[in-house]
Amino acid sequence: MDPPIFYSKTEYIETDTGNKVSRRATIAGPQNIILGGKTIISSGAIIRGDLRRTGAGHAVVISLGRYCVVGEGCVMRPPYKTYRGNFNYYPMKIGDHVHIGANTVVEAATIGSHVEIGKNCVIGKFTIIKDCARVADGTIVPPNTVIPALALFAGSPGRFVEDLPESTQETVEAYTKRHYTRFQPLDR
């Protein structure tokens, strides 16, 4: 049994679906952000929901699945480009059981489920990360990279290192669930 990770009760806000969001995180445009439930946003994280696609109606900018963790000091912002002469930001979609390490900058287009991203990484614009992939600490992934399923990427620029075992999905799922249950408020 792992020891619990304690946090002070006053620092985090818990929603009905079990999301835990630090008060010290900067969240711009919260109406454009979807959290799937049981997701933890650590202190110092910056999530830019204000950089939305132009056009009428409600626009989702960043959607995170269940059991995700956004580490301390992470920056998550949607990618931008011009398409047919029009400048736009494009939505960012992140699956379930995704852990993002501290101080990582994410500008990906899509991140699949069961993905682990280390700390101090830079994930370039319009990167696509498939399911069960892993990005090692300090990796710099250039823009428009596609990281295939069950691959470990590392280095600067990020390159393929090795295949991950097929059991990755189960181990990551168990790990993220355990991490969420370990993350307990410290009552005082």
Added chain:
Amino acid sequence: MAPIRDKFTIHSRAVVCQDVELKGDITIGSGSIVHPKATIFAIAGPIVIGSGCIIEEGAIIVNRRKEVMRIGDDNLFEIGCRIECPTVGNSNTISTRARVHHTVRMGSYCSVGAGCLVVPTEDEILDDYTVIYGPAAERRIWSGRGKVQEADLRKKHAEYLREMLPKFNRLRRGEGS
């Protein structure tokens, strides 16, 4: 050392978010954009930022020298970069998490790649169109191809931000404007 006197001159067409740390004598030109959580420190001398610059979140601009730090027009400072150069030309791109030391003077149309460290021990001037890339901060010269497209993207980006940022963020105004 004398305490730092705050004096901010922000052009009425510039967009500077409330959640920005400013210290010292800072001038921000027309149409420049400063995202929330950016930091601009004029420790010793003043900082003058031209027009159409984009300074993203977590970017740090520091002036440690007595002279005026001049930043030209249409520069892009991406997330978490750190700039201390005394002069920066026009249309430069400093990518995510890059660091440029105070010994470097930057020309125009330069680009510094993600996570690059530019820390020469002696003073040097980066020529126009220099590209710094990779983990070892290698250099080469850009042919200038796609320059118009790049400038167009920058212009549209700034235009978009000028329109969208005030809708979601509180803005900061200069003194007396």
